[in-house]
Amino acid sequence: MPKPSKVSVRLMGIAVLAMLFLTGCGGPYFPFFEEPPAQEIVSLENMPPGNAQNGQALFMGKAHFEHEGPPCMGCHSVGENGILGGGAMGPNLTNVTADLDQADILGVLSNSGPVISPVMKPIYTDAPLTAQEQADLLAFLEASVGQPEAEREGWVLGISLGGSVFGAAVLGFIYRNRLRTVRRALVEKAQKESR
Numbered sequence: 001m002p003k004p005s006k007v008s009v010r011l012m013g014i015a016v017l018a019m020l021f022l023t024g025c026g027g028p029y030f031p032f033f034e035e036p037p038a039q040e041i042v043s044l045e046n047m048p049p050g051n052a053q054n055g056q057a058l059f060m061g062k063a064h065f066e067h068e069g070p071p072c073m074g075c076h077s078v079g080e081n082g083i084l085g086g087g088a089m090g091p092n093l094t095n096v097t098a099d100l101d102q103a104d105i106l107g108v109l110s111n112s113g114p115v116i117s118p119v120m121k122p123i124y125t126d127a128p129l130t131a132q133e134q135a136d137l138l139a140f141l142e143a144s145v146g147q148p149e150a151e152r153e154g155w156v157l158g159i160s161l162g163g164s165v166f167g168a169a170v171l172g173f174i175y176r177n178r179l180r181t182v183r184r185a186l187v188e189k190a191q192k193e194s195r
């Protein structure tokens, strides 16, 4: 058997590293070889009792979903929950239980109801929410009805203004000597010429 060339050994090394990387990114299961876990479809009758506090922790990413789905606040806000009041890609869910009944919301969470989010479906099909997680999230959403919503604009403005001031300060610090030396050179040149 011919010895593998150096190049092919190196290529194999790269392939192994790439596979390890992909496994890491794919979460707890290998995305290409394993089926995602089954959707747990719950109804109001057989739903386990929900805990709004757990729901909030899951929503905010303080607690992890069993199948490693992304936290809701990446795309949604609820009341004042979220970074800058949460993501803006999905609708604000503060009063969602006024628009959708509980069964519809459970349907969204298990990709099985009359209301399906085309954005969420692929994500939470690969990383389904457990029955308990759905119940906790529902309890959290119910508890948030009527809460004041986060005032996002003020924060965004504040942070961007703060950022500009900080950036100016950093630039000023970096260029402080440069300006001085340039100015000194100019002054010296002018003095020389006027002599």
Ligand code: HEC
Pocket: 059, 070, 071, 072, 073, 074, 075, 076, 089, 090, 091, 093, 096, 099, 100, 105, 108, 109, 115, 116, 117, 118, 119, 120, 123, 129, 137
């Ligand atoms: C990747 C972004 C994203 C993530 C993460 C996400 N959502 Fe959504 N969600 C959306 C979008 C966008 C919609 C609106 C429907 C659409 O365009 O797909 C939506 C719709 C909904 C709705 C229906 C709202 C309505 O008025 O119809 C509910 C309820 C909901 N999401 C709850 C959640 C919960 C709970 C989580 C966390 C488990 C979550 N979402 C995670 C993007 C996201």
